[in-house]
Amino acid sequence: MSVSGMSTVHPKTLTPKVLVTSPNIPKIGITxxxxxxxxxxxxxxATEEDVLRHIAGVDALLVLAPVKITRAVLDAAGSNLKAVSALSAGYDHIDVQELKRRGIKLGNAPRVVNAPVADLAILLALAAARRLHEGRLKIENNEWDRLHYQWILGQDINNSTVGIVGFGGIGQAIAKRLKGFEVRQILYTGHREKPEGKSLGAKFVSLDTLLRDSDYVIICAPLTKDTEDMCNEEFFSKMKKTAVFVNISRGRVVDQPALIKALKTGTIFAAGLDVMTPEPLPPDHELLKLPNIVLTPHRGIATVETENTMALLAAKNILKCLAGEEMLHPVV
Known part of the structure; x- marks a missing residue:
């Protein structure tokens, strides 16, 4: 049977077995x-133990974090495994080098995440800048002072400079959205200058320049050996005291104790995080005790439409591979 122009699986593959590593993957992909x-x-x-109980002899894996695809998991799967498809744009939870070594194909679901994650980045930036969490705490503690309002003054985004660290699809989607807020300047940094930057009116600068000049610093860089703990004490010390820090990439890009110190000491004004370390965050964690931070539970892609689209795309990656064709979005 063929759906939406998709090829059926290769005739040599009789009833291929696909293991889905999380019960949270939308039904549309499974169907x-x-x-x-x-x-x-x-x-x-969604645990490694549960995956290991079912993985022997499967032909493909449909993967959703937090389950990690490690050498041990691949060993347990056996030689039938041909395809791994991530229901995400990122794949730092997958041992890519081990997949390469075994000749197993890996696909992901990029681009579809750009819009919802960019929307959340703007949401976090505005919420942190306008002190939404702190204001809510004042209400809860019966400290809403209608006569004196200096305590809740925030930062403007219009006529501000916004720095984006990592100017891939998500970074570019953020830049597009910022136009509507009449920001003064958009800066970005990364490995190289990109042609999309000019079309979006964004200026390529060094990281030091971005930190020095930006009123908002938004982290979109992927987690790599180079970016792990990139946002450390020195990083925050270079930012403006009035600056807002936003992270929608991965928690481990940030040296979290350094961020907490920067928020406590007034080195920076506020922060908005969709990602943190660890996840889930314990209810007694220090981040939850800070008034000048807005937190969301790593749900940048959490819209019905986005999740359904990603599940269908991840499933199509698997079918393409099992049919002997290139995945729609191959990684390796």
Whole structure:
């Protein structure tokens, strides 16, 4: 059977087995695989132990974090495994080098995440700048002073300079949205200058220049050996005291104790985080005790439309690979 122009699985592959590593993957992706001749097993709990109980002999994995695809997981799968498809744009939870070594194909679901994650980045920037969490605390503690309002003055985004660290699809989507807020200047930094920067009116600068000049610093860089703990004490010391820090990439890009210190001491004005370390964050964590921070639980892509689109794309990656074709979005 073929759906939406997709090829059916290769005739040599009789009823290929697909393991879905999380019960949270939208049904549309699972149904699509089943309608195209696959036998699909969905683990009950998104844990490595549960995955290991079901993984032997599967032909493909449909993967959603927090489950990590490690050498041990691949060993347990066996030699039948041909495809791994991530229901995400990032794949730092997957041992890419080990997949390469074994000749297993990896696909992901990029671009579709750009819009919802960019929307959340703007939301966090505005919420932190306008002190939404602190204001809510004042209400809860019966400290809403209507006569004196200096305590809740925030920072403007119009006529501000916004610095974006990492100017891939998400960074560019953020830049597009910033136009509507009449910002004065958009700066970005990364490995190289990009042609999209000029079309978006964004200026390529060094990291030091970006930190020095920006009223908002938004982190969009992927987690790599070079970016891990990139946002450290020295990083925050170079920012304006009135600056707002936003992270929608990965928690480990930030040296979290350094961020907490910067927020406590007034080195920076406020922060908005969708990602942190660890995840889930313990309810007694120091971040939750700070008034000048806005937190969301790593839900940048959490809209119904986005999740459904990603699940369908991840499923199509698997079918393409099992049919002997290139994935729609191959990584390796």
């Amino acid at each position: 699509f695989l089943e309608d195209n001749g696959c036998h699909v097993t969905v683990v009950e709990n």
